[in-house]
Amino acid sequence: xxxxxxxxxxxxxxxxxxxxxxxxxxxxxxxxxxxxxxxxxxxxxxxxxxxxxxxxxxxxxxxxxxxxxxxxxxxxxxxxxxxxxxxxxxxxxxxxxxxxxxxxxxxxxxxxxxxxxxxxxxxxxxxxxxxxxxxxxxxxxxxxxxxxxxxxxxxxxxxxxxxxxxxxxxxxxxxxxxxxxxxxxxxxxxxxxxxxxxxxxxxxxxxxxxxxxxxxxxxxxxxxxxxxxxxxxxxxxxxxxxxxxxxxxxxxx
Amino acid sequence: xxxxxxxxxxxxxxxxxxxxxxxxxxxxxxxxxxxxxxxxxxxxxxxxxxxxxxxxxxxxxxxxxxxxxxxxxxxxxxxxxxxxxxxxxxxxxxxxxxxxxxxxxxxxxxxxxxxxxxxxxxxxxxxxxxxxxxxxxxxxxxxxxxxxxxxxxxxxxxxxxxxxxxxxxxxxxxxxxxxxxxxxxxxxxxxxxxxxxxxxxxxxxxxxxxxxxxxxxxxxxxxxxxxxxxx
Numbered sequence: 001x002x003x004x005x006x007x008x009x010x011x012x013x014x015x016x017x018x019x020x021x022x023x024x025x026x027x028x029x030x031x032x033x034x035x036x037x038x039x040x041x042x043x044x045x046x047x048x049x050x051x052x053x054x055x056x057x058x059x060x061x062x063x064x065x066x067x068x069x070x071x072x073x074x075x076x077x078x079x080x081x082x083x084x085x086x087x088x089x090x091x092x093x094x095x096x097x098x099x100x101x102x103x104x105x106x107x108x109x110x111x112x113x114x115x116x117x118x119x120x121x122x123x124x125x126x127x128x129x130x131x132x133x134x135x136x137x138x139x140x141x142x143x144x145x146x147x148x149x150x151x152x153x154x155x156x157x158x159x160x161x162x163x164x165x166x167x168x169x170x171x172x173x174x175x176x177x178x179x180x181x182x183x184x185x186x187x188x189x190x191x192x193x194x195x196x197x198x199x200x201x202x203x204x205x206x207x208x209x210x211x212x213x214x215x216x217x218x219x220x221x222x223x224x225x226x227x228x229x230x231x232x233x234x235x236x237x238x239x240x241x242x243x244x245x246x247x248x249x250x251x252x253x
Numbered sequence: 254x255x256x257x258x259x260x261x262x263x264x265x266x267x268x269x270x271x272x273x274x275x276x277x278x279x280x281x282x283x284x285x286x287x288x289x290x291x292x293x294x295x296x297x298x299x300x301x302x303x304x305x306x307x308x309x310x311x312x313x314x315x316x317x318x319x320x321x322x323x324x325x326x327x328x329x330x331x332x333x334x335x336x337x338x339x340x341x342x343x344x345x346x347x348x349x350x351x352x353x354x355x356x357x358x359x360x361x362x363x364x365x366x367x368x369x370x371x372x373x374x375x376x377x378x379x380x381x382x383x384x385x386x387x388x389x390x391x392x393x394x395x396x397x398x399x400x401x402x403x404x405x406x407x408x409x410x411x412x413x414x415x416x417x418x419x420x421x422x423x424x425x426x427x428x429x430x431x432x433x434x435x436x437x438x439x440x441x442x443x444x445x446x447x448x449x450x451x452x453x454x455x456x457x458x459x460x461x462x463x464x465x466x467x468x469x470x471x472x473x474x475x476x477x478x479x480x481x482x483x484x
Binding site: 059074133209 | 404433434
């Protein structure tokens with residue numbers, strides 16, 4: 001459990017023995033908050049509605065993620081994708097926070113902590129797969145999680161996504177819809193999967209996976225970036241009116 | 254060189270080019286097939302040495318549904334029915350079907366699990382939780398990605414669902430240890446739903462044919478089910 005002070009988060013910290021999430025201040029400095037927003041507990045708390053998108057380029061450091069025979073590394077290409085997604089989101093008026101900026105590899109909990117420290121945020125983890133029909137894109141939301149049950153109203157860190165599953169599905173379906181318009185052969189709706197990164201995220205959260213690192217020429221993937229960026233930005237903009245932002249960072253919807 | 258010789262030389266070259274154009278694709282197919290057979294036989298030899306599939310000649314042969322990748326629809330599973338001698342003991346039966354699943358389909362490209370992965374142990378708790386302990390190759394050799402990792406786990410859970418009704422949930426261990434993810438994406442810290450229905454006596458040949466295992470939210474198998482995590 002964690003006390004409400006100094007950060008009024010409703011998220012419990014991981015149990016002893018697990019990787020602790022970064023503190024809020026550490027998160028802010030690493031998280032790369034764009035524009036003038038330096039602290040998630042300052043000016044943002046005064047604003048209403050969805051206004052922040054946390055972008056997660058997974059892997060990094062010694063973890064390259066998926067690797068193609070042509071030398072394509074997921075950890076590198078997602079950083080390039082994130083640049084374009086960020087630009088598209090900022091054009092839609094969103095503030096963007098990244099879970100990593102360079103070739104480092106924060107833990108799953110550290111990445112979730114970056115998102116959980118924000119108020120009025122959604123979380124998008126961007127992946128490139130090893131398999132799947134090249135040129136298609138799939139959106140994943142977390143599979144069923146046990147219901148939140150805590151007498152003091154705190155959300156267990158391990159199941160922080162549980163209260164947001166419905167919102168995540170709505171957000172995921174919207175993004176998937178825009179992606180399918182661009183990338184034929186992609187599914188019509190978001191799919192359920194037990195994606196580890198999403199489980200500890202207390203916000204509407206999706207994973208977007210692009211197929212795949214097996215393309216012979218990296219340019220084939222690069223050409224997909226503007227379409228992916230546009231779909232995510234339009235999905236976030238369409239989702240904005242339906243998201244009632246909780247009163248505190250990481251709070252219940 | 255006389256015109257006659259030129260004619261015969263050019264004619265010979267044309268015939269040689271045509272013969273090569275016809276023969277090369279055939280040769281290429283033969284080389285690919287030979288390489289695949291060699292790879293399969295190496296896998297088979299390793300498997301026979303390290304993890305013999307436990308079979309009892311007295312066990313009844315039943316129609317067993319194994320879930321491998323579809324060659325028609327991308328990133329989906331399809332059931333393949335094979336006759337196998339299966340034990341009535343749920344633990345032994347689970348080992349038999351999982352080892353057959355690991356051995357892979359005839360077409361190696363449709364396998365969902367790495368060829369070098371082994372089932373080290375299988376336990377069944379009184380509450381119906383199965384614990385499958387796989388060798389490290391399952392985590393290190395499965396292609397990294399949500400879709401491929403989900404396909405691997407779903408092939409395991411759906412194969413157990415179709416053949417071992419006593420297994421209600423499945424916990425996957427890697428070399429005896431709980432790991433956070435399979436290959437960087439799929440969460441292995443919880444258990445996966447296998448059979449939501451009450452246990453029935455094994456009768457694989459009477460079981461209704463399940464729909465192909467698409468990775469959709471409607472499919473119960475493969476969903477992370479319950480906490481059972483660290484206190």
